[in-house]
Amino acid sequence: MNRVVLVRRAGGAVEARECADDGTTVQVTALAAGEVAGFVRERERVPVRWVWDDTSRWYPGLLAAGVRVERCTDLRLAHAVLRRSPFADQALLAAGETAGWDALQPLPPADPALFPLEDPADALDPVAEHERQQAAVAASPQRARLALLVAAESSGALVAAEMTHAGLPWRADVHECLLTGLLGPRPPSGQRPAVLEALAGEVRAALRAPELNPDSPGALLAALRSAGLAVEDTRSWTLEQLDHPVVPPLLEYKRLARLLTANGWAWLDTWVRDGRFRASFVPGGVVTGRWASNGGGALSVPVQVRPAAVADDGWRLVVADVAQLEPRVLAGMSGDDAMAEAARAADLYEGMVAGGAVETRAQAKVAILGAMYGATRGESGRVLPRLVRRYPRAIGLVEEAARAGERGEVVHTLLGRGSPRPTGAWAARAVALGEPAEVPGTPEERDRHRRAWGRFTRNFVVQGTGAEWALCWLADLRNRLWRLGGAGPVEQRPHLVFFLHDEVVVHTPGESAAAVAEEVRRAAATAGRLLFGDFPVDFPLDVAIVRSWADAD
Incomplete structure (x- = not known):
C-alpha cells in the first residue's frame, strides 16, 4: 500500500508526496488548498495511507467537504508514542526539530477550514519525521506491536474527528425540560434557579447562618463547624456521615449545583448546535493512552441529562459497553489461564466465584480492583493472597510492574506505550545505593513517594493495555460501519x-x-485477537438498541 505524505507549503499550497513501501518517492503533486479535498476523494478509490502532521489540522476540513479517509498516520500522536516507548531507539528519532514535535498540540475544533494561520506545525518537516518514525519502528525488537499501536492511535484520531464533525444527537427541548423539572425555570443571569435558592434557604436555616453562600467551600465549612459539626471538608461523602438536619438539603443542593455547573443552560447554549452535542475529544490525552476532552465534559455526560440524547427520526442509537474490560485485559496480557477461564463468564467476577477463588462477587470485585490499583488493606488485602494462589501470572504481572515503578523504572503496555519517568529525588538514584544525605525529606517520605509511584505503574500497564484494546475495537468498528453501506x-x-x-x-x-x-460484537472479538492472538480471553458486550441513550441504562 502506497503512502501519501501531505505537506503545507507557502501561500496555502499543498504538496502530496506519494511514497512506496520502501520509502522511495513515486510522485509529487502540487495542489492549491482548494484542490486538496478533491484530490483526496479521488485517491481514496484505491488503498492508500495518508501521512500528515496532525489529524486535527487536516481531517476536519476534509470532513466538511464530505471526504472520508480510511487510513492515516498521525505523526504528532505517533511521535508521542515512540518518544516514550522502551521499544523504540531514541537515537533514531533525534533531530533538530524533535523539540518542536514534542511540543506540538492538537488544534481545538473551529469553523471548518483546512489550515489555521501561524501554525507551529508549519515549521516542522513531516517527510523527515515520517522517515525517522519508520526507521524507529523497523528497528524495534517489537516491531509488530509498535506498528499496531501507531496504526491504532492514528485510527483513533480519525474516529475523534468524525465524532466531533457528526455530533451526538441532542434534543435541546428535552434538555430544557429536564433542567426546568429539576431546578425550576431558567433564572436571569447571575441568579440561582428557584429550586437551588429554596434549598440554600433550608441550609442557612438549619445552620443558623442567614448570610451563608453554600457555593463557597470555606464559608460552608466554617458554618458547619459553628453548628458544632467536627468536619475537615465539605465533600458529600463526609456529609453523609453526619446526623444533622442540614444534611439532606445540603446534599441535594450540591447534587443539583453540580448539574447546573456541568450541564446547565450555559452548557446547552455553548455546546449544542443544530441538534447535536459537538464534543471535542483528545485521543491519547492521558498518559495511559486513554482519551481526554477539550471542553464540554464529553467524557462525563451524567445520567441525569442522557434522556436528551435522542436519535433522529427513523434512526436508532446502538449503545455497547464491555463488562470488566481491565480484568479481562490483565488475563490476556499475563496469559493467566485460570483468570481467562473466569473471563469466559459474562460477569468475570461471578466467574471468579465459580472457579473457587472467592466466595462472593463482592469479594471478587474488591480484590481484583485492589490488585490493579494497589489497595492492600481491608477486605482487598485480606482476599488478595487467595488471588495470588489462584491467578499467579495475572497478579504477578501487576506486582512486578509495581516493583519496577518503585525502582524508578519505566514500564510499558502490551503494545509498547511507555510510562512517564518518575519525578522526585528518590527516583534520581538507584535504590540499591542507599539514601544519600543530600536527598531531601525523611526516609518515610521518600518511601511513601516510591510506593505511590508503584501504585501508578501497577495500574498503568493494565489501564494502558485496556486503552489499546479499545483503540483496536474503535478502528475496526469504524471501518465495519462504513462497509455496511x-x-x-x-x-x-x-x-x-x-x-x-x-x-x-x-x-x-x-x-x-x-x-x-452484530458488527460491534465482531469488532470486539477482532480487537481481542489482535492483542492476544489465540489466547482464549473473551470480551462480552452489553448491547442495546434504543431511541434515547437513557434507555440503555
Missing part, C-alpha cells in the same frame, strides 16, 4: 458518535441497527 458522507451512514474507555454509541438508520449491533 449507504450513500453520502459519514454522518449519513451508521457512524460512531460517542466513546468513553469501554463504551461506544453508534447513530444508525433504524433498518441497520441489528447489523450494527
Whole structure:
C-alpha cells in the first residue's frame, strides 16, 4: 500500500508526496488548498495511507467537504508514542526539530477550514519525521506491536474527528425540560434557579447562618463547624456521615449545583448546535493512552441529562459497553489461564466465584480492583493472597510492574506505550545505593513517594493495555460501519458518535441497527485477537438498541 505524505507549503499550497513501501518517492503533486479535498476523494478509490502532521489540522476540513479517509498516520500522536516507548531507539528519532514535535498540540475544533494561520506545525518537516518514525519502528525488537499501536492511535484520531464533525444527537427541548423539572425555570443571569435558592434557604436555616453562600467551600465549612459539626471538608461523602438536619438539603443542593455547573443552560447554549452535542475529544490525552476532552465534559455526560440524547427520526442509537474490560485485559496480557477461564463468564467476577477463588462477587470485585490499583488493606488485602494462589501470572504481572515503578523504572503496555519517568529525588538514584544525605525529606517520605509511584505503574500497564484494546475495537468498528453501506458522507451512514474507555454509541438508520449491533460484537472479538492472538480471553458486550441513550441504562 502506497503512502501519501501531505505537506503545507507557502501561500496555502499543498504538496502530496506519494511514497512506496520502501520509502522511495513515486510522485509529487502540487495542489492549491482548494484542490486538496478533491484530490483526496479521488485517491481514496484505491488503498492508500495518508501521512500528515496532525489529524486535527487536516481531517476536519476534509470532513466538511464530505471526504472520508480510511487510513492515516498521525505523526504528532505517533511521535508521542515512540518518544516514550522502551521499544523504540531514541537515537533514531533525534533531530533538530524533535523539540518542536514534542511540543506540538492538537488544534481545538473551529469553523471548518483546512489550515489555521501561524501554525507551529508549519515549521516542522513531516517527510523527515515520517522517515525517522519508520526507521524507529523497523528497528524495534517489537516491531509488530509498535506498528499496531501507531496504526491504532492514528485510527483513533480519525474516529475523534468524525465524532466531533457528526455530533451526538441532542434534543435541546428535552434538555430544557429536564433542567426546568429539576431546578425550576431558567433564572436571569447571575441568579440561582428557584429550586437551588429554596434549598440554600433550608441550609442557612438549619445552620443558623442567614448570610451563608453554600457555593463557597470555606464559608460552608466554617458554618458547619459553628453548628458544632467536627468536619475537615465539605465533600458529600463526609456529609453523609453526619446526623444533622442540614444534611439532606445540603446534599441535594450540591447534587443539583453540580448539574447546573456541568450541564446547565450555559452548557446547552455553548455546546449544542443544530441538534447535536459537538464534543471535542483528545485521543491519547492521558498518559495511559486513554482519551481526554477539550471542553464540554464529553467524557462525563451524567445520567441525569442522557434522556436528551435522542436519535433522529427513523434512526436508532446502538449503545455497547464491555463488562470488566481491565480484568479481562490483565488475563490476556499475563496469559493467566485460570483468570481467562473466569473471563469466559459474562460477569468475570461471578466467574471468579465459580472457579473457587472467592466466595462472593463482592469479594471478587474488591480484590481484583485492589490488585490493579494497589489497595492492600481491608477486605482487598485480606482476599488478595487467595488471588495470588489462584491467578499467579495475572497478579504477578501487576506486582512486578509495581516493583519496577518503585525502582524508578519505566514500564510499558502490551503494545509498547511507555510510562512517564518518575519525578522526585528518590527516583534520581538507584535504590540499591542507599539514601544519600543530600536527598531531601525523611526516609518515610521518600518511601511513601516510591510506593505511590508503584501504585501508578501497577495500574498503568493494565489501564494502558485496556486503552489499546479499545483503540483496536474503535478502528475496526469504524471501518465495519462504513462497509455496511449507504450513500453520502459519514454522518449519513451508521457512524460512531460517542466513546468513553469501554463504551461506544453508534447513530444508525433504524433498518441497520441489528447489523450494527452484530458488527460491534465482531469488532470486539477482532480487537481481542489482535492483542492476544489465540489466547482464549473473551470480551462480552452489553448491547442495546434504543431511541434515547437513557434507555440503555
